Amino acid sequence: xxxxxxxxxxxxxxxxxxxxxxxxxxxxxxxxxxxxxxxxxxxxxxxxxxxxxxxxxxxxxxxxxxxxxxxxxxxxxxxxxxxxxxxxxxxxxxxxxxxxxxxxxxxxxxxxxxxx
Numbered sequence: 503x504x505x506x507x508x509x510x511x512x513x514x515x516x517x518x519x520x521x522x523x524x525x526x527x528x529x530x531x532x533x534x535x536x537x538x539x540x541x542x543x544x545x546x547x548x549x550x551x552x553x554x555x556x557x558x559x560x561x562x563x564x565x566x567x568x569x570x571x572x573x574x575x576x577x578x579x580x581x582x583x584x585x586x587x588x589x590x591x592x593x594x595x596x597x598x599x600x601x602x603x604x605x606x607x608x609x610x611x612x613x614x615x616x617x618x
């Protein structure tokens with residue numbers, strides 16, 4: 503049973519990496535990124551998202567040809583750990599062309615998103 507829980511935690515970002523229990527989604531927020539088609543640069547530092555993102559209410563507010571990111575705050579009710587999943591994508595018609603995703607346990611990023 504322990505092996506299955508570890509495998510689920512590895513492949514499900516909504517499972518706690520510490521205690522291997524399911525986490526609850528606390529908040530979702532959409533952001534516009536200051537990058538255009540053909541100029542995507544990977545940023546794995548959570549401070550980048552605090553400094554360079556613009557909150558938007560819906561995809562229609564993202565200018566054509568600009569990248570966006572979805573943020574998801576997850577909280578583990580068992581151990582208290584909070585993480586943020588960032589998914590960078592390019593909105594294309596009615597779809598999302600996903601570039602990459604990151605999982606951060608950064609307190610400043612969590613606070614930035616929660617205060618929006």
